[in-house]
Amino acid sequence: MWNANLSCIPCGSDCGTNVAEVFGFVSSGRFQIEGPKYRQNHMASVENPASPTAEGRLAQEFAVPSHVEAERVRMAEFAERHGSAGRRVVLITSGGTKVPLESRTVRFLDNFSSGRRGASSAEYFLDSGYAVIFLHRHRSLYPYTRLYSGVNLLDTLQMEGEGSSGQVVVDQVALPNIRAVLKRYRAVKEAGLLLPVEFSTLSEYLHLLKAAAQALSSIGPKAMFYLAAAVSDFYIPASEMPEHKIQSSNGPLQISMKMVPKMLSPLVKDWAPQAFVISFKLETDATILLERARRALDTYRHQAVVANVLDTRRGYVVVVTSDTQAELALTEEDSHKGVEIEERIVGNLSAAHSNFIAQQG
């Protein structure tokens, strides 16, 4: 969860070249996709050894979803409205990306993420006065409703009256604190402070991220990117994918996946060069975490990495910048009281964002 691989694992300068040399294919036993397109691409890379840029690869290898332009307009209007009201705007990415293995997709690769980090962070950013664009995986956790995600709706309702008429009332024990939560949700909604945008596939995510960066460029340093989504590092290009469901009767499955272009690079350099950019780094191995976080900062030159380990992510993170390293941790007492680590993360980053804006001005 909460791992913007796209932003966190530096590819090193040779990555583009590696990728150009190896094209993804899926094979199941005798079935193997190495058609004319494979050879064409492969030969092209031999003839022209220059590494394509991440932005170039995005345009060439990932089809633009039809709704991206409309979403870009919605996001730009949102950013402009709040920017001109003097409000900061944060783009939060949240949830995992779906990477299809077949064109008519039955199977896909996914990244573990419920979207909890992104959804709760959105609430704390709203409490801190930000307007929030919430770019999230379809059906991942959502601000405020996430508090009741484990509950079956029908177990929380009670009927009054008989037959088909009468009220249906919420059991406020089953939905604790529901009046306060509902009030806050309504206030945010009525003030137009939260703009939800959905993705499912990696391709949708990447194009919507670019659209968001373009939409937020008008408000300069007042924009924050909080890249908490768990983005796949690997994918199979559409041209290398089988159309139909892979048949298990063809035997064991061999999958070869290309590396996803690292969008943090054009985001920081070209799309939103004035913005305050935060990436997330999730590892399962604590011993390599900080080194990887530092390497990401060195590579992309953005403002901070929130580093965390899978097993302890709900109680401990390190916010790493080029010259600081802040450990944020919950005590047992904090956890007991229901304090969430995202409150600390957002507090730390919104203060840093204030300094950043002051320095730019």
Next chain:
Amino acid sequence: MWNANLSCIPCGSDCGTNVAEVFGFVSSGRFQIEGPKYRQNHMASVENPASPTAEGRLAQEFAVPSHVEAERVRMAEFAERHGSAGRRVVLITSGGTKVPLESRTVRFLDNFSSGRRGASSAEYFLDSGYAVIFLHRHRSLYPYTRLYSGVNLLDTLQMEGEGSSGQVVVDQVALPNIRAVLKRYRAVKEAGLLLPVEFSTLSEYLHLLKAAAQALSSIGPKAMFYLAAAVSDFYIPASEMPEHKIQSSNGPLQISMKMVPKMLSPLVKDWAPQAFVISFKLETDATILLERARRALDTYRHQAVVANVLDTRRGYVVVVTSDTQAELALTEEDSHKGVEIEERIVGNLSAAHSNFIAQQG
């Protein structure tokens, strides 16, 4: 969705041998898992060419989740209670399986499935007098609540009164038909007719399916298996899996996956030989569908295959048995009225189940 690959794609008699010869590994660039265990397994398969049975492979290659025995007891009590009341019991499997690529899982392979087919079928089986064990993927669609799955809970509630006291009431326009649905949900729950059991990973699914089959064996032909889950055909054995998150900095990803043992074989032959067993076959290519369905019936000798194509699955299926082939289709008028194809499927199969029981008696 609704594809019990485990039951639908026949492996042919040589499958076990194929599988024994090729062991799964994951490699990312320079990193490749071909440790002692790989060689040991591989050599073992050379020394002993006999194909292990599906049941043997389940025991050897998939760790038993700790809660399986408790779930088996719950299911056995449920089956016994309803069986002795003269009721039929259907085990419905629903949703997709998660196949981890790392031991401390960040990435996994998944199968497309919202769980809609299983959840709506459960309602029609309950309406037809069955007791239902609902073996479903965690957070997939659930009977009755599935009707409101696209709705944000907080958009459907209204506060009465001020401050922290007063009722919270459902907007019955936002949750259409809620009183009737709630009444039916409550009646089913109070009568104890629906037993939910959850899985996430493939391993959990396989062991819980075996436990369910054992639990239902006491009621003989009164048990139906309705295997609508979208079960992965491929997996990586725990012994071949990297412990930590695969690093994208190591380059493109090569994945080699083993075939999942086909559990339909021991289910029909050994675990529940008296039961009425239905598998599902989902294809994206309509031209191979019926041939695959027939091949599954020939291989496993169970009672029926529900064959469907990804694009048309909500309006058209074919129920294939050894000597019949029934097309079930919704007209435009049906769809307009909100008739669901699962009502027809359940009607067809519960009638066939009655004949089956009569023949056994």
